[in-house]
Amino acid sequence: MTDTHRIAGIAALLDIANLDTDQIMPKQFLRGIDKAGLDKGVLWDLRFDGEGRPRADFVLNRPEYAGTRVLVAGPNFGCGSSREHAVWGLQQYGIRAVIAPSFAEIFYSNAMNNGLLAVTLPETDIIELMKETTEGAAPMRVEIDVDVMIVRSPRMTRSFALSDRHRRMFLEGVDMIGATLAHKADIAAFAQRHWGQQPWVRDVARRTKQRLERR
Amino acid sequence: MTPKTLYRKLVDSHTVVTLDEQNVLLFCDLHLMNEYTSPQAFAGLLEQNREVAMPGQNVATVSHIIPTHPIQHRVIQDPASALQASNLKRNCELHNIPLFDTNDSLQGIEHVIAPEHGMIRPGMVVICGDSHTTTYGALGALGFGIGTSEVEHVLATQTLVYRLAQDMRIRVDGHLPIGTTSKDLILMIISRISAQGARGFVVEFCGSAVESLSIEARFTLCNMAVEAGARGALIAPDETAITYVLQRAPDIDASLRSRALARWATLRSDEHASFDVEHHFDAEDVAPYVSWGTSPDQSIPITGTIPHAEGSQRARIEHALHYTGLAGGMPLEGLPVDHVFIGSCTNARIEDLRTVAAVVKGRHVSPSLRAMVVPGSGAVKAQAEAEGIAQVLIDAGFEWRQPGCSMCLAMNDDVLAPGQRCASTTNRNFEGRQGRGAITHLMSPGMAAAAALTGYITDVRKLGGSND
Numbered sequence: 020m021t022d023t024h025r026i027a028g029i030a031a032l033l034d035i036a037n038l039d040t041d042q043i044m045p046k047q048f049l050r051g052i053d054k055a056g057l058d059k060g061v062l063w064d065l066r067f068d069g070e071g072r073p074r075a076d077f078v079l080n081r082p083e084y085a086g087t088r089v090l091v092a093g094p095n096f097g098c099g100s101s102r103e104h105a106v107w108g109l110q111q112y113g114i115r116a117v118i119a120p121s122f123a124e125i126f127y128s129n130a131m132n133n134g135l136l137a138v139t140l141p142e143t144d145i146i147e148l149m150k151e152t153t154e155g156a157a158p159m160r161v162e163i164d165v166d167v168m169i170v171r172s173p174r175m176t177r178s179f180a181l182s183d184r185h186r187r188m189f190l191e192g193v194d195m196i197g198a199t200l201a202h203k204a205d206i207a208a209f210a211q212r213h214w215g216q217q218p219w220v221r222d223v224a225r226r227t228k229q230r231l232e233r234r
Numbered sequence: 235m236t237p238k239t240l241y242r243k244l245v246d247s248h249t250v251v252t253l254d255e256q257n258v259l260l261f262c263d264l265h266l267m268n269e270y271t272s273p274q275a276f277a278g279l280l281e282q283n284r285e286v287a288m289p290g291q292n293v294a295t296v297s298h299i300i301p302t303h304p305i306q307h308r309v310i311q312d313p314a315s316a317l318q319a320s321n322l323k324r325n326c327e328l329h330n331i332p333l334f335d336t337n338d339s340l341q342g343i344e345h346v347i348a349p350e351h352g353m354i355r356p357g358m359v360v361i362c363g364d365s366h367t368t369t370y371g372a373l374g375a376l377g378f379g380i381g382t383s384e385v386e387h388v389l390a391t392q393t394l395v396y397r398l399a400q401d402m403r404i405r406v407d408g409h410l411p412i413g414t415t416s417k418d419l420i421l422m423i424i425s426r427i428s429a430q431g432a433r434g435f436v437v438e439f440c441g442s443a444v445e446s447l448s449i450e451a452r453f454t455l456c457n458m459a460v461e462a463g464a465r466g467a468l469i470a471p472d473e474t475a476i477t478y479v480l481q482r483a484p485d486i487d488a489s490l491r492s493r494a495l496a497r498w499a500t501l502r503s504d505e506h507a508s509f510d511v512e513h514h515f516d517a518e519d520v521a522p523y524v525s526w527g528t529s530p531d532q533s534i535p536i537t538g539t540i541p542h543a544e545g546s547q548r549a550r551i552e553h554a555l556h557y558t559g560l561a562g563g564m565p566l567e568g569l570p571v572d573h574v575f576i577g578s579c580t581n582a583r584i585e586d587l588r589t590v591a592a593v594v595k596g597r598h599v600s601p602s603l604r605a606m607v608v609p610g611s612g613a614v615k616a617q618a619e620a621e622g623i624a625q626v627l628i629d630a631g632f633e634w635r636q637p638g639c640s641m642c643l644a645m646n647d648d649v650l651a652p653g654q655r656c657a658s659t660t661n662r663n664f665e666g667r668q669g670r671g672a673i674t675h676l677m678s679p680g681m682a683a684a685a686a687l688t689g690y691i692t693d694v695r696k697l698g699g700s701n702d
Contacts (some may be wrong), residue, residue, distance in 0.1 A: 036550050037529050039431050041664045046645045050299065050314035052321045064666050069652060095430040095463065099662060101365040101641070102271060103381035121430060124465050125365060128397070129381035148247035182256055184395075195383070196284065199391045202251055202259060206393055209250040209261055210288070219486045219494055220263045220358055222290035226485060227353050228332035233338060 023190055026115045026136060026163040028088025030172070031078045032152040033062075039099035040126065044108045057108035084157050091148050092119040094139075097126025116163055118170065120145050131185045134192065138163065138170060138179045147175060165189055184220050220233060237504035239401045240468050241436045244376040244501075248359045250393055260396035263358040263375075265388045266344045267294040267331075268319040270645065271363030275386035276325040280450040286329040288392040293353065294326050295334040297343050298645045302608050302635040308494040309337050315646070329389075342611025342637040345369045345457065349449075350613055352482030356471040361388060366579050366661065368460045372452035373479060374471030374501045376436070380458065399465045400510040402435035403503075406443040408517035413695035415589075416451035417581060417659070417678035419443070420458040421523035423515060429531040430546040431461030433512065438503060443517035444469060449478040450585040457580045458661050461530040522693055524566050525663045526553030532663070533676065534676040536693045540564045558673050559653075559664055566675070566691045572657040574605035574686040575668070576632075576679055578642035581659035582610030584617050586679040591623040593694060594681035599631030600689030606633040608640040608648070632686070636684035644668050657685035 032153040048060030065077055072085050073080045079087060090109075096119040097105060106129045109117070116136035130137045140148070152159045162171045165186065170177050187193060199206075238246070250259040272294065279286070286292065299315035301308060310316040319336055326333040334341045338352070345366055348354050356374035362369060363385045370377030384394055410419060417418065424431070437459050439452075447455065452469055457468035469475070476498060480486060486494050521535035532554055534540060542562030543551040555561060562570075576590055587609065599605045607627055609615040615637055618624045628634050641648040642660040644667065650656055652671030659682050663674035675691060684694035 034549075035553070037531075039662070039664045041643070041662070041667050042415060045666060045670075046643055049270050050312070050318060050644060052272055052318055053277065058641060064670055069670065095433065098429060098463065099365065099664060101379040101381055103274075103363075103383060106381070121431075121433060122435060123463060124399075125379050128695055129243065129383065130382035143259055161400055182254075182397075184254060184257060195395060196387050196390045198283070199259060199387065199393060199395065202393075203391075205250050206259075206261070206287070206391060210392070213248075213261060217357065217494075217497060219355060219483065223264055223358075224293035224332050225290035225353070227351050228293065228334075230484070 023192070024098040024164065024166045026088060026165070028115070028160060029083050029084060029086060029158045030089040030091050030118070030152060030161045031087045031158070032033060032149055033090050033092045034076070034149055036093040037095045037098050040097055040102050040105040041099055043097065043105040044102060048108070049102060049104055054107045057104055058111035061108040061112045086113060088115045089161050089163070090114055090117045091145065091152060092117055094142065096122050098123035101125045103129045103133070106130050106135050110135050118145070118148065131188060132195065134189060136163065136165065136189060138172065140177055140179055144175070144177050148172060151175065237507040239503045239507045239509065240374070240470055240501060241376065241399070241401055241466070243347045243633040244357065244359065245398065247357065256397055258396050258398065259357060260394050262361050262392055262394060263291060264348070264387055265292045265347055266360070266362035266367070267292065268297050268344055268364060268383065269322040270298050271382050272325070272385055273318065273321050275389060278386040279389055285379040285660060286331065286389045287294050289330040291392055292331045292389065292390060293348070294322055294331055295341060295344050295347060296322060296336045298639045298643065300638040301646050302338060302638045302640045302648060304633065304635050308636060310336065312647070316597070338612070339619055340612045343579045343639055344580065346583060346610030346614060347688055349373060349453070350482065350611060352479060355483065356365045356501050356633070361394065365460050366457050367466045368464060369453050369579060371456035371459070371467035372449055372469055373475050374468065374498065376466050376468065378466045399436045400434055402432055402437045402511045403511070404437055404439050404513045404515065405441040406439065406515045407441040408443055408516050409446070410443055410517045410520050411681065414520045414522055415678045415680065416447050416455040418520050418523045419517065420455050420527065421530065421676060422520050424458065424462045424531045425523070427462055427513060429461065429529045430463040432459060435464055436466035436468060437464045438468045438470070440470065448585060449475060450583045453583065454580055456554060458530065461661060471498050494632045522678060522681050522695070524681065524691060525565055525674070526558060526560055528557050528663055528665045530661065530663060530676060534566065536567055536681070536691070538565070540566070543637045568694060570602065570655070570689055571657045571675070571685050571691060572603055572654040573605060573650060573658065574682050575656055576606070576658040576682050577608030577610070577636040577640050578663040579610065579639070581679050582608060582614065584614050587614070587618050587623050589679045590683040591626040593680050593697060594630040594687060595626050595686050597630055599686045602689040603686065605631065605686040606635055606641070608635045609637050609642045610685065611637045629671065635678065641668055657682045657691060
């Protein structure tokens, strides 16, 4: 099994509902024009106090959690802002998968488009996983087999669902734009038909801006 | 034929190819961009040596990082932010994409400028690297937010691989009580269905209360549907919507008008169309709503009290109360605030500013706080100045600033200090959103105006003045 098919490592618990992308990647880290250095900003206010000192009690700061690969999180993970920086930052920090009862829609798409695995499990399973995470003396390790879509913890084995498209994207890293450009002729034909029916939407941005500039 | 929802009609009319059972290749009529979620997308195009497919269907504005100091010619002092702005300009020039640049007199928040200049038309699909793109449902256009990878995809193809959503209908009948607005209505709805109550759905709002809303009030309603997790929000375009659009779209002239009207008349859910989930609310139940916690669904009527940390939400409530420094059983009425912010894509349009002016006219902002108004766009600002509203606000002690997203997300230098409490007309009361350790109370413009005058959160209906 190659590396893209299997994710294994320490799982850290973030038992917070509606953990929004403002918290995952705060505003002060969104000023770049590239994707570099976002690992620094991940979960900043949770990881550091007001003076920028690490909070010793925060799970990811505990020495035994160094190299965490998986987050076990609360419902509606990644809600709020569409900023894809949240996904890039988690990946740069070393996170390969997030397991949660539910994900916000834009975050889910962003995660899949970047190969960050979002695993949805029923809330009861998440509660079990959370218990298991907190009960052991050492951090819990989990293993995720993307091929057969199974999550294993020391006490539990659960299967999860991924759409065929997302599974393939994850395993094969499909060039989405390249795949769509294979439909280039269909898109051009569609646009001609569409604009024939609704000429008022053609070039709507350019025509509006030109009109405003003439004023 | 199977009856269809408005949502399905919009998807079907934009489907280039059906990819599989869950996904279609969706044509996008208009793509809006800002300076901070687009740079990596343009860089990706360059890396792959790809062109922008249809530049005239794209438009950009500098909105999130722009300073709002009340000076004529704006200079972005922060070097990283200045680079984002100059980078956007360069990318737009390179690809022939229209841009509302930093010192364009019509610059503003993307979700304010696009509809006010007639770029949003019923039946369109509109996307943007910004979650509040749901706003455009107010005009019968399907709008939704996307990430930067998808921004790149749209630039290169003018389409998106689109995962179909389910259909939800939210009916609101009756009359909104005097002193309440669509902001109060949406906060009530979110507080009842939760921050993920509409996750996976496109919501169609309907009912007599929705029909009687102005278009700007509908923008507010659809804008915040995303705070309930919705992937989109829609209101079937009626005469009010069509009048709004035609007044702003002179290119839809006599030669096109009857065709456009005929097309737009089909933009409603068929009579027997089925929805996966339906909710029904009574507008009479709406009161001025204010958030007390750290998620928009943690909101209560000003006449109510903060819930106790108990039941299934105990841990969540405790966590939020710890952050906001409040306690279960407390009323919000009388809670002092340090700051009042009137702005954002939710509530910074001319009607919002008129409401604020009506409340504060002839009165003065409390000396205990700082109050600022950041209009949604250059056009809104100019109109408010022409109507004399700006002067009313300035005379009352508000700072009258330049347009931008400003303190809604505090990406520019409009940031609250730790522990500061803000009465805010924005859309998110997340931890740290307006500044690390700062506390946000979401409310309507009239309620924020009342807080500005008294220095504490209070029921605007007690102050008199007109607020509807």
